[in-house]
Amino acid sequence: MTTKNIMIVGVGGQGSVLASKLLGHLLTSQNYDVKVSEVHGMSQRGGSVVTYVRYGDKVFSPVIDKGEADFIVSFEILETARWLEYLKPEGQIVTSTQQIDPMPVITGAMSYPENLLDKIKALNIKVDALDCVKLAEEAGNVKSVNLVLLGRLSHYFDIPESKWIEAINFCVPKKFLEVNLKAFELGKKA
């Protein structure tokens, strides 16, 4: 099979590290060759962050470049728009509808663009958007947005739910397990 590409994008501190760890574990358990790549350090301090997950028979490059992503999984609308160029024309976006103002917007130097998701849809791009923050709060912890997103993403994969649950059990610390499993379910059902 040709290599598939998933990009996880968001704002530093939103939980993309756990999401990529979980996907990496899941896809490895399906006997794929897998590479996961992220950047640590300065960009993590509230900056725009991206993680690449690639899987297939044989994966060489650890990164995804423009026009290559089969999926963009996004924690924040502005980040969805920022990384749009990386999506394949037939690719799928799974995004949270959360908006977080970046510093140039906070200082008033720039404004947060309006109706970004409608503008993306107008380009005939497949967008699956949901209020992940609300669902994460419903699950019991606002920080479980990552699991809500993965629940939603699981729709597009031909991998049994039991395997996803297994990966969650493996990657999530015991005391947060219940909330995260619920968040996954809520994202899946949404």
Add this chain to the structure above:
Amino acid sequence: MKQLMQGNTAAARGLYEAGCCVASSYPGTPSTEITEEIAKFDEVYSEWAPNEKVAMETAFGASLAGKRSFCGMKHVGLNVAADPLFTVSYTGVNAGMVICVADDAGMHSSQNEQDSRHYARASKIPMLEPSDSQEALDFFKLAYDISEKFDTPVIVKMCTRVAHSQSLVEIHERVEAPKKPYEKNIAKYVMMPGNAIKRHPIVEERTRRLKDFAEHTEINKIESGQDNSIGIITSSTSYQYVKEALGDLYPVLKFGMIWPLPDEKIKNFAKSVKRLIIVEELDDFIENYCKALGLEVEGKNLFSLEGELNQNIIREKISGEKISTSKLNEQIPPRPPVMCAGCPHRGLFYTLSKNKCTVLGDIGCYTLGAVAPLSAMEMTLCMGASVSALHGFNKAKGGERVVGVIGDSTFMHSGMTGLANIAYNQSNSIVIILDNSITGMTGHQQNPTTGFNIKGDPAGKINLENLCRAMGFNRVRVVDPYNLEECDKALKEELEANEPSVIISRRPCALLKYVKHNPSLKVNTEKCVGCKSCMKIGCPALSIKNKKAHVDNTLCVGCGVCEQLCKFGAFESEGK
């Protein structure tokens, strides 16, 4: 079963399996996790050293004593450790000694984009260059064999994409290294001119033997292709991009050992192809080497000297393929990194900005003090330069409101010597130590001022106030950066004083697990007049919604700095 492992974790695993006994490093992205991971193995003594020079000398001492040793650092760290590096090349080792240097093409978290391969050539030390996690594990093990066989330290060069990418690896058991008893050998280990002059020819002869090794080692491999009209020479992560873009279309010569290079292997490969293309990130290191061999090669005529490569760049430059993408016709505001909500540096930088100080800065999270709206830093060069450059600035142009700011870990790394110069040569300088009680930017490593070692166990603790006083500073004071009035008073008094002084701005990093936060603040919209005074501090938890200040309660940690700026008492605790 193979497991998914980050390159740095795999590197640590390789060190462990090879029987490494002593590891000493200074944290630096993207190298930090190697030593953090090694610290999880009880069989290896590990530590954070105050800086890379100390780390390398510690590793050398352990090698001399007969134990396999390791030191790790980022590219600019090797500049700090360059002094021992060049001479440990002459002494050679007793037990194996491995040095890791991690480059950061693309400058994800660095102040420059230097290419550390030049160090291998300049110091005449062999360098290996893994291209994924499995190679990281294998090459670190191989490095010890090379080190002991050729009596040389060995450098393993990582890069961001190898260090911070996860790929599948197979692990093995640890094998204890053969015993190497310490033996007195003045001619080999005392590098005074009379001895060193006899070691230099040994180094040159070693390089000749290593070149022969490079000709035959399987980590310098030729992969055949279907089409010999082009041949590609590459290494490291560039190899992965080449294979991703071109598969097995063209033959590839991949170097696992980047120094010294195998002349015959290169010449034979060149003969087998029509057009020879070098694919390498940053400098034209392999390219120039091939040119010196008299070969006609292409490289930097196609690829940039700056930044990272990827598969699309290879496709475009070699196959002429263009990609199609979707793009919004919209200006997307950038999202630069910012100081976290509750960051103790914020209040201090606000005070410096308010007092119109010229701030010479340093390397750490607090470098973000240069970012709008605080814009309160005007120089950042390298570890420790804030203190030394401040002295030079004040000697050249005294009487200004100029201060230096430096973190606690950076101060221990390279700030103390600059401070000694201020104490000794007496410039009227104010040094502000931003003591957040941890090495922040690299992800919370302990340092000599925190009182804990790499494993989190109690350790020696250097008292900054006593240290500065012992150096001869009469004016040393501590302020709480959450208290703006206290910071302002201290700064004004020190600016007035007519002698060198140190202000220690002390409060632990807001992200530390043991730090207890206050409840989030909220804005009383009836009291808020929308004056935006609170927006001057650039807190990511604050924004303006409907012309009133708004607090994001998922980010706010109740530090209260914004509250002190509000003349209308509009900020209230959510607890009230």
